[in-house]
Amino acid sequence: MSGSAVNVLQIGEGNFLRGFADWMIHSCRKQGLFAGSVAVTQPRPAGKRKIAQLAEQDGLYTLVVRGLENGERVERREMIGVFSQVFDPYEEWERFLALADNPDLRLVISNTTEAGLTYKAEPLQEGEPTQSFPGKIARLLYRRYEAFGGAPDKGLVVLPCELLERNGDTLRDCVLRYAADWRFPEAFLDWVRAHNRFLNSLVDRIVTGYPDEAQAEAWFAEWGYRDDMLTACEPYHLWAIEAEPELESLLPLRAAGLNAHWVDDLTPFQLRKVRILNGAHTLMTPLGLLHGVEHVRELMEHREWSAFVRRTVEEEIIPSLPYPEPDMLAYAGEVFERYLNPFIRHRLHDIAMNSLSKARARLLPTMAHYAGRGECVPDGLTRGFAGLLRYYRAEEREGRFVGRTLSGESYELRDDSALLARIAHAWRDARSPEAAIAALLADASLWGQDLSVWPGFTERIIRCWNATEQGGNE
Ligand SMILES: NC(=O)c1ccc[n+]([C@@H]2O[C@H](COP(=O)([O-])OP(=O)(O)OC[C@H]3O[C@@H](n4cnc5c(N)ncnc54)[C@H](O)[C@@H]3O)[C@@H](O)[C@H]2O)c1
Ligand SMILES: O=P(O)(O)OC[C@@H](O)[C@@H](O)[C@H](O)[C@H](O)CO
Incomplete structure (x- = not known):
């Protein structure tokens, strides 16, 4: 010592x-x-x-x-x-x-x-x-x-x-x-x-x-x-x-x-980092894991996923920030390079832990920016959020919460157990996936607000959900 x-x-x-x-x-x-x-x-x-x-x-x-x-x-x-x-x-x-x-x-x-x-x-x-x-x-x-x-x-x-x-x-x-x-x-x-x-x-x-x-x-x-x-x-x-x-x-x-x-003021550092770097991590993780991708770099080297992440950051997250676009684009460019760092392996599985609270802090404020102005939440964010809901579709088994990837492999969710139980029960009790999704979006204890009141959000999430289940894009 x-x-x-x-x-x-x-x-x-x-x-x-x-x-x-x-x-x-x-x-x-x-x-x-x-x-x-x-x-x-x-x-x-x-x-x-x-x-x-x-x-x-x-x-x-x-x-x-x-x-x-x-x-x-x-x-x-x-x-x-x-x-x-x-x-x-x-x-x-x-x-x-x-x-x-x-x-x-x-x-x-x-x-x-x-x-x-x-x-x-x-x-x-x-x-x-x-x-x-x-x-x-x-x-x-x-x-x-x-x-x-x-x-x-x-x-x-x-x-x-x-x-x-x-x-x-x-x-x-x-x-x-x-x-x-x-x-x-x-x-x-x-x-x-x-x-x-x-x-x-x-x-x-x-x-x-x-x-x-x-x-x-x-x-x-x-x-x-x-x-x-x-x-x-x-x-x-x-x-x-x-x-x-x-x-x-x-x-x-x-x-x-x-x-x-x-x-003197931390806000600009905070907002750009949490919304862009962490927000994109939280966006990409459920979709990546559901499709069998394991690491951030692997995802960013994949033609379709990389384009999805870049487009969502550049065209949806950055315009919601109150800072000059060229500065934010330059920061995002650095972030993408860091994601592509060939010498570290950043596991999506690790980033996935506690994604409910991460989504609340890192993604929802961007989505709320659009909804608050009466606009539709843009496509990339909607698709990412539908992916998050799909990733959290779990069954409770002896106190553990188990989900399945699109190819049927099982994984354990690691998050607040009371919230996981709420989600598992919503799935168990719902008559259809559509009803479960509508109930989950309306559940303010998950998101801090009722997301079902956002214009057209529930319908668009359901469309993305169905497309994800069928292995395609909305
Ligand atoms: N790893 C990174 O790249 C990185 C970068 C920036 C910020 N962070 C911050 O670090 C956190 C993750 O930490 P890590 O990467 O060291 O992971 P880690 O699992 O190695 O450490 C987590 C730490 O938090 C403690 N902890 C976990 N849950 C707790 C709880 N409910 N109550 C009290 N303590 C608790 C653990 O005991 C441990 O000390 C993130 O939530 C984030 O805030 C991590
Ligand atoms: O550390 P977490 O689990 O809160 O979030 C996962 C990543 O987004 C995070 O670790 C970033 O890599 C990090 O915040 C970069 O500074």
């Missing part, structure tokens, strides 16, 4: 943080720009296995950065050694809270997916771990407030990486809500608001995690060691943080030559 003093707490043991934020801290350290180290814990009991594996490896892991950089092929292997403490907060709760007593602690970073950055009421139990991620931050901050008597200079800078709009504001609101539920003193809430920062930020890097077995084995043979925490990612990276550039003194990202931006 790193011997440096802890000044960063990381909530999240996942691939993304290891391929992004930890790599950035490593890059700063390598250049002598950052002293200190990271204490890492998992946000939910399920992360226990990876935390144990990381601890077993002394907090070290290999990152392989592969792809094209300025047209040149690069493949860089780095041993990342930023962790000085790796532990399970459910087993060592007091150790977790005690991090708050460390005066050098300055920064908290997190990635717990959109599902983790939410408020779910839970009781405060002294001596027992809090389950939720924001609840853990509330307790950590309360301990710090008490340890330092509410000193203004002991507040923390919290930098969540979850892909939610205004992630910092969301986290602060959840923390304050837990603090109020648990009747922490009003002075503490004032201290949280006045002396702690919850920064909104937008992250961008395709981190594909552990590579396929054949590639991993080839590397292990070449390197002469194995690494179960091996992570692969693309060279491209961008971190836009809504804060003043003076925070470089805390995290010298730009000084280290990283593609980081301290910005």
